[in-house]
Amino acid sequence: xxxxxxxxxxxxxxxxxxxxxxxxxxxxxxxxxxxxxxxxxxxxxxxxxxxxxxxxxxxxxxxxxxxxxxxxxxxxxxxxxxxxxxxxxxxxxxxxxxxxxxxxxxxxxxxxxxxxxxxxxxxxxxxxxxxxxxxxxxxxxxxxxxxxxxxxxxxxxxxxxxxxxxxxxxxxxxxxxxxxxxxxxxxxxxxxxxxxxxxxxxxxxxxxxxxxxxxxxxxxxxxxxxxxxxxxxxxxxxxxxxxxxxxxxxxxxxxxxxxxxxxxxxxxxxxxxxxxxxxxxxxxxxxxxx
Amino acid sequence: xxxxxxxxxxxxxxxxxxxxxxxxxxxxxxxxxxxxxxxxxxxxxxxxxxxxxxxxxxxxxxxxxxxxxxxxxxxxxxxxxxxxxxxxxxxxxxxxxxxxxxxxxxxxxxxxxxxxxxxxxxxxxxxxxxxxxxxxxxxxxxxxxxxxxxxxxxxxxxxxxxxxxxxxxxxxxxxxxxxxxxxxxxxxxxxxxxxxxxxxxxxxxxxxxxxxxxxxxxxxxxxxxxxxxxxxxxxxxxxxxxxxxxxxxxxxxxxxxxxxxxxxxxxxxxxxxxxxxxxxxxxxxxxxxxxxxxxxxxxxxxxxxxxxxxxxxxxxxxxxxxxxxxxxxxxx
Ligand SMILES: Nc1ncnc2c1ncn2[C@@H]1O[C@H](COP(=O)(O)OP(=O)(O)OP(=O)(O)O)[C@@H](O)[C@H]1O
Ligand SMILES: [Mg+2]
Numbered sequence: 001x002x003x004x005x006x007x008x009x010x011x012x013x014x015x016x017x018x019x020x021x022x023x024x025x026x027x028x029x030x031x032x033x034x035x036x037x038x039x040x041x042x043x044x045x046x047x048x049x050x051x052x053x054x055x056x057x058x059x060x061x062x063x064x065x066x067x068x069x070x071x072x073x074x075x076x077x078x079x080x081x082x083x084x085x086x087x088x089x090x091x092x093x094x095x096x097x098x099x100x101x102x103x104x105x106x107x108x109x110x111x112x113x114x115x116x117x118x119x120x121x122x123x124x125x126x127x128x129x130x131x132x133x134x135x136x137x138x139x140x141x142x143x144x145x146x147x148x149x150x151x152x153x154x155x156x157x158x159x160x161x162x163x164x165x166x167x168x169x170x171x172x173x174x175x176x177x178x179x180x181x182x183x184x185x186x187x188x189x190x191x192x193x194x195x196x197x198x199x200x201x202x203x204x205x206x207x208x209x210x211x212x213x214x215x216x217x218x219x220x221x222x223x224x225x226x227x228x229x230x231x232x233x234x235x236x237x238x239x240x241x242x243x244x245x246x247x248x249x250x251x252x253x254x255x256x257x258x259x260x261x262x263x264x265x266x267x268x269x270x271x272x273x274x275x276x277x278x279x280x281x282x283x284x285x286x287x288x289x290x
Numbered sequence: 291x292x293x294x295x296x297x298x299x300x301x302x303x304x305x306x307x308x309x310x311x312x313x314x315x316x317x318x319x320x321x322x323x324x325x326x327x328x329x330x331x332x333x334x335x336x337x338x339x340x341x342x343x344x345x346x347x348x349x350x351x352x353x354x355x356x357x358x359x360x361x362x363x364x365x366x367x368x369x370x371x372x373x374x375x376x377x378x379x380x381x382x383x384x385x386x387x388x389x390x391x392x393x394x395x396x397x398x399x400x401x402x403x404x405x406x407x408x409x410x411x412x413x414x415x416x417x418x419x420x421x422x423x424x425x426x427x428x429x430x431x432x433x434x435x436x437x438x439x440x441x442x443x444x445x446x447x448x449x450x451x452x453x454x455x456x457x458x459x460x461x462x463x464x465x466x467x468x469x470x471x472x473x474x475x476x477x478x479x480x481x482x483x484x485x486x487x488x489x490x491x492x493x494x495x496x497x498x499x500x501x502x503x504x505x506x507x508x509x510x511x512x513x514x515x516x517x518x519x520x521x522x523x524x525x526x527x528x529x530x531x532x533x534x535x536x537x538x539x540x541x542x543x544x545x546x547x548x549x550x551x552x553x554x555x556x557x558x559x560x561x562x563x564x565x566x567x568x569x570x571x572x573x574x575x576x577x578x579x580x581x582x583x584x585x586x587x588x589x590x591x592x593x594x595x596x597x598x599x600x601x602x603x604x605x606x607x608x609x610x611x612x613x614x615x616x617x618x619x620x621x622x
Contacts, residue, residue, distance in 0.1 A: 184371045187342050188436075190361075191368065202377070
């Protein structure tokens with residue numbers, strides 16, 4: 001891709017894909033934008049009228065919005081923290097030569113292949129259920145009161161479920177990064193008198209920064225939109241204790257039949273996601289430069 | 291101090307015996323070069339001394355102390371790797387300072403030593419760069435810098451120049467030799483390169499399949515190779531090895547004669563032959579001569595020697611330079 005000619009050719013060839021992707025994005029976005037300025041309730045079809053910024057005003061001043069915003073950030077931050085720390089630890093373990101390595105690796109990757117709804121249901125009914133759940137059984141066996149996770153710690157429970165789903169992804173990416181660490185560098189550090197901890201801090205961790213950046217960026221994109229896990233476990237409750245922005249938009253437009261308000265929420269969510277993205281790229285984007 | 295003694299050292303990887311049993315004494319301040327064909331265990335031996343591999347059996351003594359079970363950092367040795375193994379995210383200064391930082395030395399002393407090493411190695415202008423922004427030769431010097439700041443008992447080099455181009459290699463060879471002269475520290479150096487081995491070493495150790503074939507000064511190995519393997523390995527181009535009646539007539543199973551010890555003439559001599567390929571290097575001419583009843587012989591003629599493919603020439607071995615080997619391959 002060096003000459004002017006080949007650059008032009010490249011642009012020409014890639015343009016259909018870019019244009020298609022652009023349309024794919026811009027059409028729904030502009031429709032949402034359009035709806036967000038309408039008074040549009042599904043219970044009153046044909047009564048749509050222009051309302052200006054009202055939808056935004058109601059959405060942003062709704063007390064549920066502040067709660068949802070906090071929950072979203074807690075959810076994203078919590079899951080990122082657990083998956084990065086846990087993923088690094090697991091990757092370090094899996095990188096050790098051990099018997100049955102192949103099988104163990106597949107087992108570790110497995111949760112990633114389970115659909116979010118299914119895994120959330122399994123967690124809800126088989127593990128966290130206060131009567132029949134595994135945790136309840138364990139608690140009773142130890143002579144303790146079973147804890148109703150989804151009622152008393154709904155957000156933490158959802159963070160746990162989502163982190164469990166994303167841990168394999170982080171582990172996988174970090175493991176491949178670990179495997180690309182030059183063995184001689186480690187040996188040089190060993191000869192230089194670095195303890196295992198120092199080797200981790202000065203050699204392994206810097207080597208992993210790029211992979212960690214990738215994990216953070218990709219996971220953030222997906223975690224901002226967590227929905228199924230909330231829908232099947234807590235329905236955003238109790239109250240708004242486990243409602244995130246995505247769920248709030250859903251509640252607004254489909255549970256309250258208010259398409260206008262929901263669309264305004266959607267646009268707010270897009271803007272928030274972009275703020276987060278810009279923030280992230282500012283903070284850690286430079287790690288991606290070779 | 292850097293006296294290293296290997297006693298009956300063995301190394302196995304699972305079933306594979308890489309080093310059957312090896313004894314070696316390396317004196318303080320010596321420059322020892324390990325040579326041998328690829329896969330003969332040179333790197334393994336170096337890593338055993340460094341402590342990066344566990345010894346399967348036997349002992350390693352450093353300055354008389356048993357170091358067999360010591361972790362690498364405690365042995366007081368520094369290693370320069372073939373891939374340099376610099377830390378890519380650290381600047382040159384931090385790379386060189388790393389071992390000192392790990393030793394919890396104070397800042398002022400670290401800076402003094404790093405600046406000193408940088409001056410010796412001509413790296414002063416590059417201290418704030420990262421390894422990725424350096425040329426191969428500069429990286430090599432950083433790796434050496436990281437080794438010398440520790441003031442180790444001995445340096446271990448594993449083919450440190452093999453990634454450099456020919457001109458730079460000559461330069462670095464001189465620099466390392468000079469470094470050795472000024473530091474007077476023991477150095478153990480692994481190489482494939484004949485010239486490096488011959489020019490740098492106080493003592494060459496020729497390895498073959500994990501066994502020591504011969505230990506000696508470069509000229510000892512050149513003048514009196516102990517066996518056929520060393521004879522064929524040391525010297526470039528290789529020694530001509532001739533078996534059969536010609537050898538028998540001299541009371542040996544095989545005789546060896548180096549290319550530079552065969553006199554060539556257009557008029558007459560002992561062995562008549564026909565010129566095959568001739569390689570003109572300007573300073574020398576290497577001729578491949580076909581003589582009846584012998585393998586193709588390589589002959590070195592000084593300067594320009596004007597012969598052509600198919601020309602008839604006569605070769606005469608210098609009688610005092612003929613090496614004779616018995617049926618077991620040992621020199622007689
Ligand atoms: N970790 C290992 N496991 C099993 N076998 C090994 C291992 N490391 C080295 N070997 C074997 O030991 C032998 C010696 O290897 P070594 O790396 O010491 O060779 P070398 O003399 O340094 O070769 P080269 O000149 O190509 O670098 C080789 O046959 C190699 O296959
Ligand atoms: Mg090697």
